[in-house]
Amino acid sequence: MRHFLTLQDLAPEELNWLIQRAIELKQIQKRGEVYEPLKNRVLGMIFEKSSTRTRVSFEAGMAQLGGHAIFLSPRDTQLGRGEPVEDSARVLSRMVDVVMIRTFDHEMIETFAAYSQVPVINALTDDFHPCQLLADIQTYVEHRGSIQGKTVAWIGDGNNMCQSYINAACQFDFKLRIATPEGFEPSQFLVDEAGDRVELIRDPKDAVKGADLIVTDVWASMGQEDEQEQRMRKFSDYQVSREMLDLANPDVLFMHCLPAHRGEEVSEDLLDDPRAVVWDEAENRLHAQKALLEFLLCQEDS
Ligand code: CP
Numbered sequence: 316m317r318h319f320l321t322l323q324d325l326a327p328e329e330l331n332w333l334i335q336r337a338i339e340l341k342q343i344q345k346r347g348e349v350y351e352p353l354k355n356r357v358l359g360m361i362f363e364k365s366s367t368r369t370r371v372s373f374e375a376g377m378a379q380l381g382g383h384a385i386f387l388s389p390r391d392t393q394l395g396r397g398e399p400v401e402d403s404a405r406v407l408s409r410m411v412d413v414v415m416i417r418t419f420d421h422e423m424i425e426t427f428a429a430y431s432q433v434p435v436i437n438a439l440t441d442d443f444h445p446c447q448l449l450a451d452i453q454t455y456v457e458h459r460g461s462i463q464g465k466t467v468a469w470i471g472d473g474n475n476m477c478q479s480y481i482n483a484a485c486q487f488d489f490k491l492r493i494a495t496p497e498g499f500e501p502s503q504f505l506v507d508e509a510g511d512r513v514e515l516i517r518d519p520k521d522a523v524k525g526a527d528l529i530v531t532d533v534w535a536s537m538g539q540e541d542e543q544e545q546r547m548r549k550f551s552d553y554q555v556s557r558e559m560l561d562l563a564n565p566d567v568l569f570m571h572c573l574p575a576h577r578g579e580e581v582s583e584d585l586l587d588d589p590r591a592v593v594w595d596e597a598e599n600r601l602h603a604q605k606a607l608l609e610f611l612l613c614q615e616d617s
């Protein structure tokens with residue numbers, strides 16, 4: 316049994332296989348073919364934070380694969396009333412075939428996974444968002460081919476997405492330049508572990524020079540709403556604009572996991588620029604996670 320708590324839970328060959336499989340599943344879907352390897356399988360979806368893309372892509376993905384998904388909110392589960400994570404994991408994993416969790420502390424999903432009899436998928440914690448990375452890499456590969464050896468510039472907050480990009484730089488073998496305001500750097504442990512694949516650069520204009528892909532995210536993540544105003548001031552030099560993209564390679568792509576705040580981390584018009592592939596990126600959450608669900612659930616059948 317395998318979990319997917321970070322990208323490091325899969326080997327590089329497995330991740331590359333998954334990306335190719337996501338591209339295939341997308342084609343199967345577009346051709347209108349019915350493919351239902353997860354008939355009678357059930358996904359439990361624990362959401363302790365809001366979501367549009369993650370919920371809809373997992374729920375639609377399970378339905379398309381012939382299975383079913385159950386949305387579980389803390390407002391109406393006993394987990395939300397303080398039933399221990401360990402007990403919830405033991406109970407739920409006797410009833411469903413796979414569990415997806417979006418929560419605050421990364422430790423919560425580690426604990427859940429330790430007591431679960433079925434695979435657990437990280438659908439975002441304060442520290443990582445690995446499912447989004449599967450979609451991002453799929454999107455890059457579809458538009459430009461392999462990301463190996465390319466240069467990616469992360470601009471903005473050293474948050475959960477940034478930290479998953481650090482993991483991705485190691486697993487998919489690309490260079491990552493990270494430009495954050497002082498005090499908003501990602502975990503130094505992760506940066507050190509990544510060695511020369513990751514470089515911290517203060518000035519965003521320096522970071523994007525020669526980049527093949529530029530990525531950003533909101534300045535205040537879910538759970539940081541109180542810091543919004545203060546962050547707006549500290550991040551003001553870190554807005555990604557068309558002019559910033561002009562400093563990168565001519566075939567640069569721009570990605571953002573969404574939701575985006577126009578006029579904050581992205582200029583008003585950036586998402587309409589032809590170099591922005593954010594809608595493909597959002598769609599690929601569906602295909603990449605279908606590949607992940609198939610990988611986690613079908614390998615035990617074979
Ligand atoms: N990118 C992403 O995870 O979006 P949601 O918060 O809408 O799920």
Ligand code: NVA
Binds near residue numbers: 439474475535573574
């Ligand atoms: N960093 C953002 C990502 C949202 C998908 C957050 O955690 O809120």
